[in-house]
Amino acid sequence: MGTVTPPAAAPNQVPLVEELGWIPVDEAGAAGVARRVAVDLARRLGFSDERTGEVAIVAAELASNLHRHADVGALSVRCLRSGDTGGVELVAVDRGPGMADLVFSGSDGTSTAGTLGIGLGAVRRLSSHSGGYSLPGRGTVLAAQLWPDRRDVGVPVVAGLTRPITGEAVCGDRWAARVRDGALLVLVADGLGHGALAATAANAAVDAFLTGDLDAPAAIVERLHRLVSHTRGAAVSVARVEAGAEGGTVRFAGLGNVAGVVASPSGERRGMVSMPGIVGHQSRGVREFTYDLPPEAVVVLHSDGVSDRWTLRDYPGLSRQDPLLIAGTLLRDAGVRRDDACVAVVRP
Structure with missing residues (x-):
């Protein structure tokens, strides 16, 4: 990758x-x-x-x-x-x-x-x-x-994992995150298909995301739509997470089949809306939606290589763990072996 x-x-x-x-x-x-x-x-x-x-x-x-x-x-x-x-x-x-x-x-x-x-x-x-x-x-x-100096950077707020489809050396799914004005921006990109060309599309989306300075998810997706047209395209979702001790909000925009979920330890799930299309090729318009982020809830973005038939209720205490452990658990149990897979988790 x-x-x-x-x-x-x-x-x-x-x-x-x-x-x-x-x-x-x-x-x-x-x-x-x-x-x-x-x-x-x-x-x-x-x-x-x-x-x-x-x-x-x-x-x-x-x-x-x-x-x-x-x-x-x-x-x-x-x-x-x-x-x-x-x-x-x-x-x-x-x-x-x-x-x-x-x-x-x-x-x-x-x-x-x-x-x-x-x-x-x-x-x-x-x-x-x-x-x-x-x-x-x-x-x-x-x-x-x-780390080389043994420093402990502590538990991160966001982490993710990817896994290529069986038989491929590279994964066509990627995730990335950056901070803008105190808010966390997270992206998941699912390059069309598998293999090197899918990875090229996802990498182009990630590079454009990391080097941009926009902070509105819809504006970011629209910018990526213009910048990755030289690739085969990708499904992309972007979440902007602002959270505090009493909860917060998530602003979300997506184009294509990349899922976003606000999940609570009780098992309650709120799916976030992604519009039909392919970033770089097909779009009838990008819309941004705002969702409440309850205390103790986590934000999960994942590609369609991961089934949405999971709930945190089946994993006692998982929502309090390092986001990387949450991502690894969901990738293991909900990952579909016949596709590339990516999970990114924000635990405010």
Whole structure:
């Protein structure tokens, strides 16, 4: 997945994410593959030898944990860029037996596979930031973020994940976010079709979004419609989220089959309206709608590679987790394997 170079010293720039790919963990040797990919990234980003070694340990532990415990599991390796600094992010997703108490399972000496039980404890100690969400019988999502100076940037407000259709090396879906005048703007772009040409269309939409200065979702979509006409086109949605302790509002505009949902822990869902069309090619007009954002609700944008038959009621406590864990859980359970898939989540 391509990305754009972030401006140096941008105080309100959401870290940019470059997906390096998913590594299926279906045999013991997959841990070595994951370690090599993560180490190569750390070296490219200028990590010290000591810190690169810690990246290797975390990658190997997450992959080994998937192999030991998961029925179906995969590890995503991602490059984060914040200003002039780069970081490594690892996301492990599985459909294994899950854990009733993830905190206890991550304690040293706790093992269900006859090992020393130090894997998840090492992940927690060596990472700048880490977290996980697990349900018995449903599986587990674990995430670890490692920066060169061990700084903990804390839980982000927005995060997302993409996954290409089986058989493709690149994903035609992308997400991006930026801050404008204190409000968070989030985009999901689904390039028409699959493969490299779909990725080119989605990348063009993301690049235009990140380099623009408009703050109204409808105006942003209309601008993208003009700027990506040289590509095969994309379905695009943009949300502008303003939130506080007592809730807030979401302004939303979309063109094409990209979904937006305001979801509450109780299971209540409010779908947001996207107009028919293809950004760059077909549009009968873009409309912007405003929705209430209740306290504790999250905003979810996703491509049509993700089914809309999900509810947070089925995932106790998930809405209070890191947005990346929410995105990973929804991608795992609602992702349609016959299409590219993307989920972006805002947890105010």
